[in-house]
Amino acid sequence: MVLGSRTFDRRRDAIAWAERTEAQAVGGVDLKAGKALVRDLLPEWLEHRRATVTPQAAATDGQLIRLMSPSLGARAVASVLPVDVERWYVHLRQHHRQSDGSMKRYRGSLSAFFAWCIAEGRAAQNPVTPSRLPAPIGPPSEMRPLSxxxxxxxxxxxxxxxxxxxxxxxxxxxxxxxxxxxxxxxxxxxxxxxxxxxxxxxxxxxxxxxxxxxxxxxxxxxxxxxxxxxxxxxxxxxxxxxxxxxxxxxxxxxxxxxxxxxxxxxxxxxxxxxxxxxxxxxxxxARGVDLATVSKWLGHGSVSITDRYMHYLGTQADVAGLALLNGGGSAPGVRDDESEAGL
Structure with a gap:
């Protein structure tokens, strides 16, 4: 069935979409559509998502079905609250051992899902936006390069x-x-x-x-x-x-x-x-390859990312300054003979 610019395989899908669109037009949410469960809508969203994002982003999004907690998956999309999302974060950490970085990525995927629900007239607000991720576990890993x-x-x-x-x-x-x-x-x-x-x-x-x-x-x-x-x-x-x-x-x-x-x-x-x-x-x-070249070799998106290695190694000014310290260099503007005389 064709309705406007959309094509549907089943008449009831076309009617449901029309009802959601009408509810959005008057600034509301289709209450019936909002009763759909998170776990039931995720596959539909993923199908839409694969056609609009990169394969890498789609692969991350696709993990939501595997990582979804039973409690959040069983909630109606229109009824999900920020506290429900925060409980899901705890589920990710305790049951799936997800790192802090992975949790941020999956938070982004879930936020995209609810943004789609809003666009479809199934929810009025995105519960992910005000939710807070758990505090990071332990200090961030520091790099330890080898000489x-x-x-x-x-x-x-x-x-x-x-x-x-x-x-x-x-x-x-x-x-x-x-x-x-x-x-x-x-x-x-x-x-x-x-x-x-x-x-x-x-x-x-x-x-x-x-x-x-x-x-x-x-x-x-x-x-x-x-x-x-x-x-x-x-x-x-x-x-x-x-x-x-x-x-x-x-x-x-x-x-x-x-x-x-x-x-x-x-x-x-x-x-x-x-x-x-x-x-x-x-x-x-350390062997003198310029920063921009090293950044290109590493595949960094910006030289500023590679610049942290310069902070680790120290600047040329640090090297020159240390040479003066170790060599007994005098203060600027003071001659060696003046320094020796105690002037």
């Missing part, structure tokens, strides 16, 4: 347990790719000319479908000699579509298996795998 000497030490400790794992540590530390991106690299993503490099265009979190990179765009990352020597060897006897970086026995790379086989946590004094990416950034900047 070049420390990196060599960690690689050797890992090599004593697993030579293949040591090669993976080296590639990650000298390319700066995220672990999820490393899992999806293929042989065809490697270029030799004009310089050895990787084309990073995909990522895959464990248990999730393949998606675009965090920055949602492909980037090219140069392969420094320590990484290129290993990558060149890994490419041998492989086809273009084969995985470039694999687990110890040639299968898909898994974080838990890698940590268990490599002993990386102990070898690196409690660091995270992601600190290898931080190490790449600081190594490049």
């Amino acid at each position: 070049e000497a420390d990196l060599s030490d960690v690689v050797e400790k890992v090599r004593a347990r697993c030579a293949h794992c040591a090669d993976l540590v080296t590639v990650l530390a000298w390319s700066g790719v995220r672990f999820g991106e490393a899992r999806e690299l293929r042989v065809k993503d490697v270029s030799e000319l004009p310089t050895p490099s990787l084309r990073v265009s995909r990522s895959r979190s464990e248990g999730e479908p393949v998606k675009s990179t965090k920055g949602r765009r492909a980037r090219r990352v140069p392969l420094a000699e320590p990484a290129w020597a290993i990558v060149r060897e890994l490419m041998r006897l492989k086809r273009p579509d084969d995985l470039l970086l694999t687990g110890e026995h040639g299968g898909q790379l898994w974080r838990s298996q890698f940590l268990r086989s490599s002993g990386f946590t102990e070898a690196s004094d409690g660091r995270r795998i992601h600190d290898l990416r931080h190490s790449f950034a600081t190594l490049a900047l």
Whole structure:
């Protein structure tokens, strides 16, 4: 049935939509439509959502069905209150062990769902907007990059347990790719000319479908000699579509298996795998690569994001100032002979 600009498979759907539209026109909500349950409307919203957002955003939205609490899912959309949403946040943390960052993303998805309900005349207000997320658990993780000497030490400790794992540590530390991106690299993503490099265009979190990179765009990352020597060897006897970086026995790379086989946590004094990416950034900047180039290699959306590594390393002014302190430099405008005379 065709009604205005909308087409419906069933007559009752067309009538329901017309009633909601009429209620919106007079500034109200269709009470009957508002009685629909959250869990029943989510699939309909997701179908609409997939046609309007990026695949990555749609994948995040799609997790709401799995993560929905029984109590919130059983509520009529027009009756949901901010306190109901806040109870759902607690459910996410206690039953699904979601991180603070993930909870923010799912909060955004739920807010988009209720915005759609309002547009459909099913609800008058968005209960997510005034709701508050629980306080973060513990302090935010600080980056702990490795110096070049420390990196060599960690690689050797890992090599004593697993030579293949040591090669993976080296590639990650000298390319700066995220672990999820490393899992999806293929042989065809490697270029030799004009310089050895990787084309990073995909990522895959464990248990999730393949998606675009965090920055949602492909980037090219140069392969420094320590990484290129290993990558060149890994490419041998492989086809273009084969995985470039694999687990110890040639299968898909898994974080838990890698940590268990490599002993990386102990070898690196409690660091995270992601600190290898931080190490790449600081190594490049310490060797004089300019900030904009490093930002491009890392796939950051803004140089200001990469600038935090400069704060970690210290500015050139810090380096010059420390040289004066260590060298016994005099105050500006004071000659050495005046300083020695106590003037």
